[in-house]
Amino acid sequence: MTEPAGPPGTDRTSARRGAGGGRTLFDKVWDAHVVRSGGDEPDLLYIDLHLVHEVTSPQAFDGLRLGGRGVRRPDLTVATADHNVPTTGDVVTDPVSRRQLEVLDANCAEFGIRCFPMGDANQGIVHVIGPELGLTQPGMTVVCGDSHTSTHGAFGALAVGIGTSEVEHVLATQTLPQVRPSSMAVTIEGTPPEGVTAKDYALSVIGRIGTGGGFGHVVEYRGDAVRALSMEGRMTLCNMTIEAGARAGMVAPDDTTFAYVEGRAYAPSGAAWDEALDWWRTLPTDDGASFFKEVHLDAPAIAPHVTWGTNPAQVVPIDGVVPDPDEFADAAARDAAARALAYMGLVARTPVREIAVDTVFLGSCTNSRLEDLRLAAGVLEGRHVRDGVRALVVPGSHRVKAQAEAEGLDKVFLAAGFEWRQPGCSMCLGMNPDQLAPGERCASTSNRNFEGRQGRGGRTHLVSPAVAAATAVAGHFATPADLPEQGAR
Amino acid sequence: MRPVAVVSGRAAPLDRSDVDTDQIIPSEWLKRVERTGFGKGLFAEWRDDRSFVLNDPAHAGATVLVAASNFGTGSSREHAVWALLDYGFEAVVATSFGDIFRNNCTKQGLIPVQVSPDVDRAVLDAVASDPTLLVTIDVERSTIECGDVLATFSLDEFTRQRLLNGWDDIGLTLRHADDITAFEGERAAWLPSVSS
Numbered sequence: 001m002t003e004p005a006g007p008p009g010t011d012r013t014s015a016r017r018g019a020g021g022g023r024t025l026f027d028k029v030w031d032a033h034v035v036r037s038g039g040d041e042p043d044l045l046y047i048d049l050h051l052v053h054e055v056t057s058p059q060a061f062d063g064l065r066l067g068g069r070g071v072r073r074p075d076l077t078v079a080t081a082d083h084n085v086p087t088t089g090d091v092v093t094d095p096v097s098r099r100q101l102e103v104l105d106a107n108c109a110e111f112g113i114r115c116f117p118m119g120d121a122n123q124g125i126v127h128v129i130g131p132e133l134g135l136t137q138p139g140m141t142v143v144c145g146d147s148h149t150s151t152h153g154a155f156g157a158l159a160v161g162i163g164t165s166e167v168e169h170v171l172a173t174q175t176l177p178q179v180r181p182s183s184m185a186v187t188i189e190g191t192p193p194e195g196v197t198a199k200d201y202a203l204s205v206i207g208r209i210g211t212g213g214g215f216g217h218v219v220e221y222r223g224d225a226v227r228a229l230s231m232e233g234r235m236t237l238c239n240m241t242i243e244a245g246a247r248a249g250m251v252a253p254d255d256t257t258f259a260y261v262e263g264r265a266y267a268p269s270g271a272a273w274d275e276a277l278d279w280w281r282t283l284p285t286d287d288g289a290s291f292f293k294e295v296h297l298d299a300p301a302i303a304p305h306v307t308w309g310t311n312p313a314q315v316v317p318i319d320g321v322v323p324d325p326d327e328f329a330d331a332a333a334r335d336a337a338a339r340a341l342a343y344m345g346l347v348a349r350t351p352v353r354e355i356a357v358d359t360v361f362l363g364s365c366t367n368s369r370l371e372d373l374r375l376a377a378g379v380l381e382g383r384h385v386r387d388g389v390r391a392l393v394v395p396g397s398h399r400v401k402a403q404a405e406a407e408g409l410d411k412v413f414l415a416a417g418f419e420w421r422q423p424g425c426s427m428c429l430g431m432n433p434d435q436l437a438p439g440e441r442c443a444s445t446s447n448r449n450f451e452g453r454q455g456r457g458g459r460t461h462l463v464s465p466a467v468a469a470a471t472a473v474a475g476h477f478a479t480p481a482d483l484p485e486q487g488a489r
Numbered sequence: 490m491r492p493v494a495v496v497s498g499r500a501a502p503l504d505r506s507d508v509d510t511d512q513i514i515p516s517e518w519l520k521r522v523e524r525t526g527f528g529k530g531l532f533a534e535w536r537d538d539r540s541f542v543l544n545d546p547a548h549a550g551a552t553v554l555v556a557a558s559n560f561g562t563g564s565s566r567e568h569a570v571w572a573l574l575d576y577g578f579e580a581v582v583a584t585s586f587g588d589i590f591r592n593n594c595t596k597q598g599l600i601p602v603q604v605s606p607d608v609d610r611a612v613l614d615a616v617a618s619d620p621t622l623l624v625t626i627d628v629e630r631s632t633i634e635c636g637d638v639l640a641t642f643s644l645d646e647f648t649r650q651r652l653l654n655g656w657d658d659i660g661l662t663l664r665h666a667d668d669i670t671a672f673e674g675e676r677a678a679w680l681p682s683v684s685s
Binding site: 036040041042044046048049056059062067069074075083096100103108113135137140145147162165168172173174175177212215266267268273275311332333335336429431448450456 | 505585589593678683684
């Protein structure tokens with residue numbers, strides 16, 4: 001068994017090994033970050049990167065001031081504005097949102113933290129900019145006051161979402177006391193059908209194991225179908241891990257990872273790159289390591305998925321129908337399904353393809369990266385959004401937006417009748433003016449279909465970028481294969 | 490954090506699974522930079538429904554919320570905990586909790602009482618049929634008592650001591666400042682760092 005070469009810290013724990021004798025990716029990253037363990041206290045983990053945004057940080061900075069404490073490592077802390085920012089123009093009309101953005105700027109200035117504010121070339125959704133700046137690297141510990149921090153696990157980092165008290169804790173100490181989770185393997189093997197994406201893997205996994213299926217576990221995604229994913233696809237998969245209740249999602253770093261990281265602004269270079277690479281190559285799970293829980297999926301059997309309810313586990317393949325609550329054996333699931341159908345305004349047994357939408361949202365930390373935009377634009381080339389459907393694209397960051405524009409993707413979207421917006425979290429949670437009206441139905445590439453998530457009374461269906469684009473054209477749920485030939489309207 | 494040893498009060502039954510933090514406190518409320526005043530936003534959308542349990546005068550003044558499975562799933566917003574506390578809840582009973590929500594609870598002194606489905610069902614039914622029934626949660630003994638129901642709930646020792654003593658988490662960690670400094674001395678120089 002290969003031990004980690006040393007960095008980031010000396011391995012101070014008695015490495016916990018599975019029955020098979022080896023250690024998992026998760027074990028290795030955890031063990032390399034234990035500052036201390038023992039007694040009645042949970043392990044104290046060192047945090048390599050702390051990402052901060054405007055919504056979950058103001059009270060944490062207040063706490064520091066109240067306690068007379070400073071930020072221990074401003075150099076390991078990076079902030080950006082994403083949740084509140086408008087996606088049309090640069091004027092924040094809501095005074096409460098504006099104040100929150102101003103408070104972030106002021107706090108970062110006071111505590112010496114690098115901030116990428118609204119309009120900055122590096123600004124964007126926090127989980128998009130970390131990777132694209134090369135701040136997210138294999139084997140690191142990453143935290144952020146945002147549940148979708150799990151996204152960064154795509155690099156083989158241990159990345160967890162935290163609350164505001166924990167944000168304050170990390171600002172003050174650069175550490176976090178953590179109870180060690182168990183490890184779980186989700187293995188996806190085989191070649192998926194045409195048009196099936198990482199988003200469909202994610203929805204399929206959550207549908208299978210449920211919203212609590214990952215409780216107390218860190219999920220490692222394995223198998224050749226996962227290895228075949230781009231970094232963007234891996235980020236989508238890890239991003240949604242939190243929706244299965246897991247602590248984090250991870251993918252072992254490999255040549256795809258290294259090729260993505262190399263050359264980015266904060267990636268190591270020269271001799272440091274070689275040193276980093278030597279350690280990163282030791283991180284994948286050892287042969288013979290065991291997991292506490294294992295789930296297997298066959299990629300060839302996975303279809304494009306569409307959620308029908310108000311949690312991400314309430315999902316079916318697009319070929320399916322809206323389920324009948326009476327089909328659920330479990331009373332709680334039956335009750336939840338009936339409540340969801342009432343909220344969603346759906347009738348049991350309606351074929352998914354017959355459900356018409358008012359809005360299509362392409363964006364969020366789940367699916368707003370260049371690959372997502374390219375995929376959707378490919379579907380939209382020579383086609384047009386159905387009359388009466390409002391469709392918007394919100395790139396994940398200014399860098400994504402600039403690159404997409406350099407490739408002419410904006411023109412494809414605009415010609416198809418989509419709105420081309422400024423980067424931010426936007427309609428994923430509707431903290432800015434991008435919201436659904438009550439009763440409006442949306443095909444959304446985001447991560448949560450909770451009641452009111454995209455606006456009070458709004459109805460959200462989670463889909464992949466390919467299904468979102470095809471649905472915008474058809475006016476009802478569709479895959480690209482369902483559409484008439486391109487240009488043959 | 491103020492110490493919490495025993496919570497005893499009337500309960501509000503919220504017999505739903507997967508109550509996410511977007512329901513507990515809608516995102517509209519997250520724009521505020523203060524830590525107080527979130528009680529008004531608690532379950533804001535559901536409170537428009539006159540039959541919602543918090544609108545039922547029989548359950549007015551409840552200090553214990555009894556839910557079903559996966560309570561507090563979703564977003565990491567600690568505002569959900571601030572809203573529950575500000576409204577007057579001191580403990581939440583459920584068969585399971587969203588991980589981050591549970592952590593947030595223990596940092597603020599809102600007791601997450603994780604019980605078996607049988608106990609949860611018994612408590613839900615008991616307080617629904619008799620809203621005057623007292624639910625008593627004892628952190629020291631890790632017990633929940635309600636009418637004929639007496640059960641234990643799981644709480645790790647570290648969290649239990651923190652709740653009982655009202656310890657400041659950051660203060661506890663800073664006892665290990667020397668260990669943190671030693672660890673920092675051994676971190677690889679190539680790890681990313683950012684200048685302001």
